[in-house]
Amino acid sequence: MSVAEYAREHGLKRVGARPPLIQYLKMAWQRRDFAITMSVFANQAANSKNRLGKWWVILLPTIQGAVYGLIFGVIIGGDRPANFIPFLFTGVFLFSFIQSSISTGATSVTSNLGLVRSLNFPRMLLPFSSVLRQFLNLLPQIGLLLVVLIVFQQNITFNWLLMIPLLALMAIFAFGLALISARLTVHIEDINKLIPFANRVMFYTSGIFFSMERVLGNYPTLLKLMDFNPVYAFISTARGALVEGYSMSPSLWLVCASWAFGALLVGVWFFWKAEERYGRED
Amino acid sequence: MAAKTKPQATETRKPVVLVDNVDVTYKVFASGRKATRRLAGGGLFSRKLNLREVNAVKKVSFTIYEGDSVGIIGSNGSGKSSLMRAIAGLTPIAGGGVYAFARPTLLGVGAALMPALSGEKNILLGGLALGFTRKQINAAVQDIIKFAGLEEFIDLPMRTYSSGMAARLRFAIAASRNHDILIIDEALAVGDQEFRNRSEARMREMRANAGTVFLVSHSMKSILDTCTRVIWIEKGVLKMDGEPKAVVDAYNLHTGSDTID
Structure with missing residues (x-):
């Protein structure tokens, strides 16, 4: 009789075995309170160090927006997109959410090795918690964005409500990417060094501070191709909902939804596949 | 002296943890002189x-x-902690297998806590990390x-x-939950x-409540107790496995300690 058979006969299960996907997701759902509390507390802990505390959540992106506005709108400017400030702020705030979700998601397992080695919980909670953290930071920024919009446009429209499903899709998309980058970083820590460059490339190719239509106006194929760039799709849909003079298209909504659920499915599967490996020292 | 305990037909009690040919290996980037740089060939991607x-x-x-209470002894760096983490399923094993009727739990929660937050928030966080529900x-x-005896300081950042106070809080959180199979590293017994x-007293209680306990310790007295x-x-390598008195005597002979402390 083999040891495995002997174990089975006495009702013993293999320790550390990766549970089937459905069961794994159920376990993760049961432990959601842990992930949520970790996000909320991590934000509080991070803010407690600074004198201005949680105000930095709003101050930082505002300064960032102002700097980009100064550089791309005034110094290089000349060819500014219409309604520039709301245009720019929408782009900068939403982009910084996706960017920070990927970069903190990437290190969510490797920087929590102590936790992984001492407690047992579905490791998926770690990237989930870091994306949730960024999402909690995004919410006051959206509030600020709405204030900016009211100041510049002096008009509130029902289209603003479309931001709710759009933000949900963005969060799902960011979670998917965080899962993928978290596992990749576990295999190859060096990836961590490359993520800032990937973020830069994404920043310059997603029309955060320039109008894609103008820059790529002479290359219609390239412009059409840009519709499949998820970050661009999210940001231009958000502008369509919020900023005067811009419109949404159903096809871009479809692109957003496909990217979101595609990234989620691939991310969950990809991360779960290596569940047993997290915590190993190589 | 039994070097290895295989499932025996004579044993009538129910097995709860089965450790079978377990290997744990770590791959590390060595940066000392011993690294065989020239022999390995080199190259950026090697x-x-x-x-x-x-x-x-x-x-x-x-x-x-x-019902077994198992003491784990051995000198520093002998692989005790690696083995315990492998039994708890926290360190992936390179070969063999560990089987158990419930997931063994390592007593410890320190890694989940956040020093910038108050003691009370850390209790909440640590409890959730251990698998308590919010209500519990x-x-x-x-x-x-x-x-933990920290009534006056519980709203201060950890x-x-x-x-000593932090260690007391960590222990109090970790020990607040009962487990079926418990692994205790005695370094946890801290404070004044x-x-x-x-x-x-609490550890004795936990040992009584848990079906099975592993105790990692350098104190032969508490092992024998x-x-x-x-x-x-x-x-x-598993050097010896058996009656506490016999194994501890052999270990003391090996290390050169003359008496039990």
């Missing part, structure tokens, strides 16, 4: 460059039965504070605590004499 494989646990097998941990908060007595079986690991 992982072999400075890679060294450390075999922390080598082909260890044993079976633990219901809210009900247990007062007991944990009282056990980083302002003395190391009064707290030490309280924590030892509480264990019904002792496993001695040396350099990653």
Whole structure:
């Protein structure tokens, strides 16, 4: 009789075995309170160090927006997109959410090795918690964005409500990417060094501070191709909902939804596949 | 002396933990002189460059039965902690398998806590990390504070605590939950004499409640006091497994300690 058979006969299960996907997701759902509390507390802990505390959540992106506005709108400017400030702020705030979700998601397992080695919980909670953290930071920024919009446009429209499903899709998309980058970083820590460059490339190719239509106006194929760039799709849909003079298209909504659920499915599967490996020292 | 305990037909008690030929290896980038840089060939993408494989646990097998209190002894760096983490499923194993009727739990919660937050928030966080529901941990908060003896300081950030106070809080949180199979690293028994007595009482209680306990310790006295079986690991190999008195005597002979402390 083999040891495995002997174990089975006495009702013993293999320790550390990766549970089937459905069961794994159920376990993760049961432990959601842990992930949520970790996000909320991590934000509080991070803010407690600074004198201005949680105000930095709003101050930082505002300064960032102002700097980009100064550089791309005034110094290089000349060819500014219409309604520039709301245009720019929408782009900068939403982009910084996706960017920070990927970069903190990437290190969510490797920087929590102590936790992984001492407690047992579905490791998926770690990237989930870091994306949730960024999402909690995004919410006051959206509030600020709405204030900016009211100041510049002096008009509130029902289209603003479309931001709710759009933000949900963005969060799902960011979670998917965080899962993928978290596992990749576990295999190859060096990836961590490359993520800032990937973020830069994404920043310059997603029309955060320039109008894609103008820059790529002479290359219609390239412009059409840009519709499949998820970050661009999210940001231009958000502008369509919020900023005067811009419109949404159903096809871009479809692109957003496909990217979101595609990234989620691939991310969950990809991360779960290596569940047993997290915590190993190589 | 039984070097390895295989499932035996004569044993009638129910097995609860089965460790079968377990290997734990770590691959580390060595950066000392010993690294065989020239031999390995080199090159930017050659992982072999400075890679060294450390075999922390080598082909260890044993079976633990219901009601056993197992002492784990061995010198520093002998692979005790690696083995315990492998049993708890926290360190992936390179070979063999560990089987158990419930997930073994390592007593410890320190890694989940955040020094910038108050003691009370850390109790909440640590409790959730241990698998309590929000309701359960809210009900247990007062007991944990009282056990840790930190009533006056519980709303201060944990980083302002003395190391003894922080250790007391960590122990109080970790010990607030009962487990079927429990692994205790005795380094947890910390704090001043009064707290030490309280924590030892609590550990006895946990041992009584848990079906099976592993106790990792360098104190032969507490091993002899509480264990019904002792496993001695040396350099990653199971050196001896059997009656506490016999194994501890052999271990003392090996280390050169003349008497039991």
